[in-house]
Amino acid sequence: xxxxxxxxxxxxxxxxxxxxxxxxxxxxxxxxxxxxxxxxxxxxxxxxxxxxxxxxxxxxxxxxxxxxxxxxxxxxxxxxxxxxxxxxxxxxxxxxxxxxxxxxxxxxxxxxxxxxxxxxxxxxxxxxxxxxxxxxxxxxxxxxxxxxxxxxxxxxxxxxxxxxxxxxxxxxxxxxxxxxxxxxxxxxxxxxxxxxxxxxxxxxxxxxxxxxxxxxxxxxxxxxxxxxxxxxxxxxxxxxxxxxxxxxxxxxxxxxxxxxxxxxxxxxxxxxxxxxxxxxxxx
Amino acid sequence: xxxxxxxxxxxxxxxxxxxxxxxxxxxxxxxxxxxxxxxxxxxxxxxxxxxxxxxxxxxxxxxxxxxxxxxxxxxxxxxxxxxxxxxxxxxxxxxxxxxxxxxxxxxxxxxxxxxxxxxxxxxxxxxxxxxxxxxxxxxxxxxxxxxxxxxxxxxxxxxxxxxxxxxxxxxxxxxxxxxxxxxxxxxxxxxxxxxxxxxxxxxxxxxxxxxxxxxxxxxxxxxxxxxxxxxxxxxxxxxx
Amino acid sequence: xxxxxxxxxxxxxxxxxxxxxxxxxxxxxxxxxxxxxxxxxxxxxxxxxxxxxxxxxxxxxxxxxxxxxxxxxxxxxxxxxxxxxxxxxxxxxxxxxxxxxxxxxxxxxxxxxxxxxxxxxxxxxxxxxxxxxxxxxxxxxxxxxxxxxxxxxxxxxxxxxxxxxxxxxxxxxxxxxxxxxxxxxxxxxxxxxxxxxxxxxxxxxxxxxxxxxxxxxxxxxxxxxxxxxxxxxxxxxxxxxxxxxxxxxxxxxxxxx
Numbered sequence: 001x002x003x004x005x006x007x008x009x010x011x012x013x014x015x016x017x018x019x020x021x022x023x024x025x026x027x028x029x030x031x032x033x034x035x036x037x038x039x040x041x042x043x044x045x046x047x048x049x050x051x052x053x054x055x056x057x058x059x060x061x062x063x064x065x066x067x068x069x070x071x072x073x074x075x076x077x078x079x080x081x082x083x084x085x086x087x088x089x090x091x092x093x094x095x096x097x098x099x100x101x102x103x104x105x106x107x108x109x110x111x112x113x114x115x116x117x118x119x120x121x122x123x124x125x126x127x128x129x130x131x132x133x134x135x136x137x138x139x140x141x142x143x144x145x146x147x148x149x150x151x152x153x154x155x156x157x158x159x160x161x162x163x164x165x166x167x168x169x170x171x172x173x174x175x176x177x178x179x180x181x182x183x184x185x186x187x188x189x190x191x192x193x194x195x196x197x198x199x200x201x202x203x204x205x206x207x208x209x210x211x212x213x214x215x216x217x218x219x220x221x222x223x224x225x226x227x228x229x230x231x232x233x234x235x236x237x238x239x240x241x242x243x244x245x246x247x248x249x250x251x252x253x254x255x256x257x258x259x260x261x262x263x264x265x266x267x268x269x270x271x272x273x274x275x276x277x278x279x280x281x282x283x
Numbered sequence: 284x285x286x287x288x289x290x291x292x293x294x295x296x297x298x299x300x301x302x303x304x305x306x307x308x309x310x311x312x313x314x315x316x317x318x319x320x321x322x323x324x325x326x327x328x329x330x331x332x333x334x335x336x337x338x339x340x341x342x343x344x345x346x347x348x349x350x351x352x353x354x355x356x357x358x359x360x361x362x363x364x365x366x367x368x369x370x371x372x373x374x375x376x377x378x379x380x381x382x383x384x385x386x387x388x389x390x391x392x393x394x395x396x397x398x399x400x401x402x403x404x405x406x407x408x409x410x411x412x413x414x415x416x417x418x419x420x421x422x423x424x425x426x427x428x429x430x431x432x433x434x435x436x437x438x439x440x441x442x443x444x445x446x447x448x449x450x451x452x453x454x455x456x457x458x459x460x461x462x463x464x465x466x467x468x469x470x471x472x473x474x475x476x477x478x479x480x481x482x483x484x485x486x487x488x489x490x491x492x493x494x495x496x497x498x499x500x501x502x503x504x505x506x507x508x509x510x511x512x513x514x515x516x517x518x519x520x521x522x523x
Numbered sequence: 524x525x526x527x528x529x530x531x532x533x534x535x536x537x538x539x540x541x542x543x544x545x546x547x548x549x550x551x552x553x554x555x556x557x558x559x560x561x562x563x564x565x566x567x568x569x570x571x572x573x574x575x576x577x578x579x580x581x582x583x584x585x586x587x588x589x590x591x592x593x594x595x596x597x598x599x600x601x602x603x604x605x606x607x608x609x610x611x612x613x614x615x616x617x618x619x620x621x622x623x624x625x626x627x628x629x630x631x632x633x634x635x636x637x638x639x640x641x642x643x644x645x646x647x648x649x650x651x652x653x654x655x656x657x658x659x660x661x662x663x664x665x666x667x668x669x670x671x672x673x674x675x676x677x678x679x680x681x682x683x684x685x686x687x688x689x690x691x692x693x694x695x696x697x698x699x700x701x702x703x704x705x706x707x708x709x710x711x712x713x714x715x716x717x718x719x720x721x722x723x724x725x726x727x728x729x730x731x732x733x734x735x736x737x738x739x740x741x742x743x744x745x746x747x748x749x750x751x752x753x754x755x756x757x758x759x760x761x762x763x764x765x766x767x768x769x770x771x772x773x774x775x776x777x778x779x780x
Contacts, residue, residue, distance in 0.1 A: 068645070074740045081737040083560040085729075109645060111727035115635065122639045199736070205745050228744075333680055360686030370681035373778075374699045383695060384685035418778055429681075436685060 056102055056261050059254030061126045067104040069095050070125035072113040074199035075176070077220050077279035078131045078244075081110065090220070091129040093275045094148055094266070095246075101262040112198070113178040117142075120247050126255060128247040131218055133180040142250050145259045147243035148272060152219040153181045155235040156207060156226060163214045165237050169193065174203035174212035181216040184240055204229065220280050284309040284440065284471060285330060290339035292325055299325045301495035303339070309439075312472045314482040314503070317492035318518055323475045326492065327444050330473065331362045344439065360388055363433030367445040369425040371417040377404070377428055378413040381435045390436065403431040407461050423454030427461050434465075441465065443474040479523055483507055491515050530554040556747030562738055569731035570755055576652045576720045576730060581713055583656025588663025591618045595664070596671045597689070600679075618664070625661035631722050633658055638726040648730075651723040659716050666708045670701035703774045710767040714760050721756075731755060 062068055071091065073079045079089040087108050099106035109116075109125055120128035121142050131151060134144045157163045163171055169189045175182035177196040186194045195212050197203040203215045204225045216239055217225075226232045246263075248256050266272045285307040292300040299322045307313055315323045328334040330341065332348060332355055340349045348358045372380050381403065382396040391399065404410045407427040417425055426446055433441060443462065447455045459481050466472060466485045476482065482489050482503055489506040491499050491514075499512050507523075510516045533547050534555075543551065557563045598615035601607055625633065637654040644650055674697045682692030721732035735752035739745040 074736065076740065080740050083562060083565070083738075083741070085565075109647070109727050111647070112725045115639070115726055118635070118639050122643060124639065124643055124645060199740065201740055201745050331684060333684060356683075356686050356688050358686075359684055362684075364681075364684040366677060366681060368677055370675075370677040372678065372681070372696050372700075374696070374703070384682075384687055387691050387695070388686050416776070416778075433685070 056258035057254060059102075059258040060252070061104065061255065062123065065104055066107055067095070067099045067102065067127070068107050068109060068125040070109045070111065070116040070119035070128045071130040072116050072199070073108075073110040074201065075113075075131050075218070075221060076200075076224050078218070079129070090149065090275055090279050091131065091244075093278075094272060095127075095129050097266050097271055097275070098259060098262045101265060102258055113176070117178070117247065120249055123249055126248065127259065131179075131220075131244055132247050133242040134245050135180065135183070138247070142247045143252065143256050145246040145248070145256060146263055147245050148263050148267070149244045149276060151180075151242050151244050152238045153184065153216055153240040153242065154219045154222045155239050156204065156215040156217065156222050156232055157213070157235060158207065158210075159231050159233050161213070163235070165235065165239065168214070168239075171213035172211075174206050174215040176200045176203055176217060179217070180242055181218070181239070185216050200225065204232070207232070223280065284311075284344060285473075286342040287330075288340045288342075290326075290329060290341065291337050292322075292329060292334060293337050299495055300329065300336075303495070303497060305490070305497060307440075307471070307473065309471050310469055310487075312466050312485050312487045313474070313490060314486035314488070315473065315475045315490045315492060316477070316479070316482060316518075316522075317490075317498075321492040322495045323490075323492045324444055327442050327473060327475050330442055331359050331364055333364075356388075360384075360390070360436055361439045363436060363438035363441040365426070365429050365433055365441065365443045365446045367448050369417075369422070369429045369449070371425055371429055371432070373417050376414050376416060377409070377420075380417070380428065381432045384432070385435050388436075396435070399435055400431070403434055404428075406464075407431055421454060422450045423457045426450065426454075426458045430458075430461055430465070440471040440473065443472065443476065445475050445477070447476065447478055477522065479507070479519075491518070493518075526554065526558070530559070552742075552744055552747050555742050555744065556738060556751060565734040565738060566731065566751060566755060569729065569734035569752075570759075572648065572723075572728070572730040573717070573720050573732075574759070576648070576655065576723060576728070577713075577717045579652045580655035580659055580716055580720070583653070584659025584663045584712075584716065587656065587660030588667055591622065591660065591664035592667035592671060593693070594618055595668055622661045622664060625658055626665075630654075630658050630719055631725055634722055634726055647727040648723060651720075651726055651728040655716065655719060655723075658719075659712065662712050663709065666705050666712060667701065669708075670705035671697060673704055674700045703771075706767065706771055706774065710764065713767075714763060717759060717763065718756060 071079045071087070073081045073087050073089070075089075077089050078091045079087060082088050087110065092108065095108075096106050109119060111119065113130060116125075116128050116130050117132070117138075119125040128142075132138070132144075133151060134147075138144070155163065155165065155168070171193065172195055173185050173189065173193055174195050174197060175185055176199055182194065182196050195203075195206065197206060200215075200217050200221050203212070203217065206212045207215050208229060208231075215222075215225075219234075219238070222234055226234055246259055248259070263272075287303060287305045290300055290303045291298070303326065315326065317323045325334055329336050330343075332341075336349055340347055342348070343358060344361065346353060346358065348355065371377075372383070375383065378397065378400055381400040382391075382393070385391040385396040385399070386393055390396075400413065401410065404413060407430070409424060409427060409431075412420060412424065412428070417428075420428065430441075430446075446462070447458050450458065455478070459478060462472070462474070462481070463485055474481070474486075486503045488500060489503050490497050491506075491510075491512070493514055499510070499515055500506070507519065510519055530551060533543055533551050537543055537548070537551060557566070594611065594614050595618055598611050601611070634651055634654045637657075638644075638647060638650050642650045642653075671693075678696050678700065679692055682696045683689070687695075720728075720730050723730050724733035724736065731752050735748040736745075739748040742748070
């Protein structure tokens with residue numbers, strides 16, 4: 001009984017501390033933002049003396065010296081996990097290159113796609129990079145960098161299927177929840193014709209089992225899916241073409257400018273193209 | 284010892300006890316009889332505040348126990364109660380049923396309480412049941428142990444709420460025997476019962492309750508021989 | 524020929540478009556999901572997180588549940604006719620809102636709200652466990668309250684008539700009886716909690732389901748990792764049910780006739 005009482009006391013204390021810490025966090029985040037501006041903005045400038053060139057201006061990150069990227073690492077070849085628990089993919093490598101330019105250490109938080117978008121908006125990550133496309137609704141809640149890659153939404157069907165772009169409206173379309181493919185399809189064909197899955201692989205799995213008639217998804221992952229699963233093919237005509245950008249919290253112009261400058265340099269150096277070529281091999 | 288003044292109790296709109304006054308002396312064995320719904324159980328349960336009176340005062344041993352400031356737990360330690368359905372604690376052995384209250388209330392040390400339990404169990408002939416659980420006992424055995432459990436607190440008065448009503452007929456005798464022995468030892472007792480034989484043999488006073496009133500009372504011989512009220516006569520003719 | 528070579532050989536056949544028998548295909552996929560790159564260790568790591576998360580959330584849920592149930596029962600059992608305790612009334616009202624809100628909203632929503640609205644902390648797993656514990660506490664409190672209410676009122680009366688106070692009567696007489704009665708529903712709640720930890724992956728918690736999905740993403744084959752995770756959950760639940768059964772039998776001791 002004594003042991004029980006002790007345990008209870010410890011737990012109650014823990015809970016209290018936890019709650020207080022959380023409140024403290026919230027409070028400081030709101031009240032200390034201005035002062036943080038000053039301190040962190042000097043930090044990258046100082047470390048920039050090292051390798052990178054160019055001027056990235058004044059910017060702030062949530063944690064000093066760290067660039068936190070939220071993503072949904074189930075979107076090959078843009079982002080996926082590796083067996084040793086780290087991440088790889090086009091977005092991951094570009095983010096890594098940007099972080100190096102800015103003199104920051106890249107940290108990745110992997111979660112659901114919608115949660116990844118929310119994390120950047122609510123100041124829990126510095127940026128969201130998850131094959132995010134810019135659209136008006138998203139512009140209303142967050143700011144976006146310049147385009148770093150072009151995503152092409154294609155249609156995966158079973159070999160020998162009679163699905164075409166023209167009769168897409170009569171099919172049940174599998175999509176990944178929260179992606180632009182999902183938005184386009186549900187806007188154009190209505191929710192009755194769209195089945196949204198947590199990730200692209202599940203959607204493709206559903207196609208294999210004839211639970212959906214086709215899958216609308218980004219070309220990059222689509223090509224990998226088709227090469228890995230027999231009996232699937234991609235329709236020749238593209239469904240939509242869209243631009244991928246990096247999302248940051250609204251009003252964080254310092255960071256946005258720094259990212260854009262870094263992107264421009266990486267593009268000029270041909271680094272971005274080489275990263276994309278590494279993952280998407282032209283056949 | 285117990286002084287009841289202008290006691291009323293109602294459940295919602297239903298008036299169960301109507302302005303009742305009564306005095307019980309030390310050493311008395313008061314037997315309360317009456318038809319069901321007459322308020323006799325409620326009256327008994329008011330005596331140790333298992334029911335909170337709507338109006339009136341109850342004084343026990345010089346303390347006005349109906350005063351909200353009174354520590355009711357310490358009052359109840361001096362008033363033992365035995366229930367119709369025994370209410371033994373099924374999750375404990377008989378020994379622990381008996382010793383729990385004396386130990387937890389600081390009345391006795393563990394060894395002391397266990398010796399007392401042993402002694403009381405021997406008196407009711409159940410010393411071999413100390414380590415049994417209530418589910419393993421017969422109704423008569425359960426009720427005898429319930430009496431022992433109340434006695435272990437060394438109460439000044441014992442309240443019995445129809446202690447034999449839930450028993451098979453062949454087990455009534457063994458329980459009444461224990462109660463009679465208690466009475467012989469001089470315990471103050473208030474007993475709600477339908478056992479007229481017990482009332483006649485053991486009672487020093489019989490109260491007849493009906494409709495929330497004490498309709499009539501007398502010493503047992505006179506009460507049963509010459510009931511004064513017509514309703515008492517009707518009731519007795521049904522139960523005797 | 525060892526298994527790794529066998530895997531490489533058959534995989535090569537499959538990749539180059541050749542046909543595999545069904546069991547060769549099964550072997551390749553199984554190898555890929557569990558043995559290649561020692562992936563089984565990731566399942567174990569995930570299982571570890573799942574178990575720790577369950578244990579912590581369970582502890583929190585039980586403590587919270589007991590507290591809420593005690594307060595709510597004490598409030599409901601106040602003696603009629605006497606002045607009600609105002610502090611108890613306020614706390615009871617707060618707990619009532621807590622139970623209503625938690626039971627009235629989906630768990631996943633709660634997790635997202637804890638993570639992105641309330642705590643805004645990157646300790647996602649910890650926040651997730653906290654959310655699970657809070658959620659579980661609401662359900663556990665109702666189970667316990669039901670158990671306390673179901674204990675025969677005569678037990679409380681008997682305890683109080685002996686001069687025991689309310690807390691002692693609860694602790695020694697009512698609670699042990701209620702505990703025995705609610706053990707099956709409590710066990711059920713714990714099993715649900717164990718499986719609900721899979722929702723942690725939504726907010727970046729790295730438990731069993733997270734690793735299974737990650738491996739599936741890498742292989743482009745979902746089925747085997749999912750079945751693997753399902754088997755682990757099943758085994759955990761079976762072990763847990765067995766332990767629960769043992770405890771129940773021990774508590775039933777007093778029912779022997």
